[in-house]
Amino acid sequence: MPxxxxxxxxxxxxxxxxxxxxxxxxxxxxxxxxxxxLGEEPWRNVVRNTESLGHTLLSDETGPDGTxxxxxxxx
Numbered sequence: 646m647p648x649x650x651x652x653x654x655x656x657x658x659x660x661x662x663x664x665x666x667x668x669x670x671x672x673x674x675x676x677x678x679x680x681x682x683l684g685e686e687p688w689r690n691v692v693r694n695t696e697s698l699g700h701t702l703l704s705d706e707t708g709p710d711g712t713x714x715x716x717x718x719x720x
Contacts, residue, residue: 647672650679653687654712661687662694665717669700672719677703680715688713 651668653661661682668678682688692702695717703716 648677648679650681652681653691654681654683656682656687658686658690662690665691665695666698669695669698669717669719674719676719678717678719680717681712682715683712688715691715 649668649672651664653664656664665678665680668680672678680691682691688705692705692715696702699720701718701720703718704714705716706714708714
């Protein structure tokens, strides 16, 4: 299961989800995307929208610098 990673810590909504969706679109079903982001609003939007598209949130970790790392499995 290949893993890709994107860093959207410098992006603002709605670009946070746009970049996440574009990355997911390039993956095969079952692949995992790691998304590094910063802030509550980007986190809510990315999680809500990826789940609404049927993808699975595998993990959600917060780093010491306040960034979050999400692992999303493409459906």
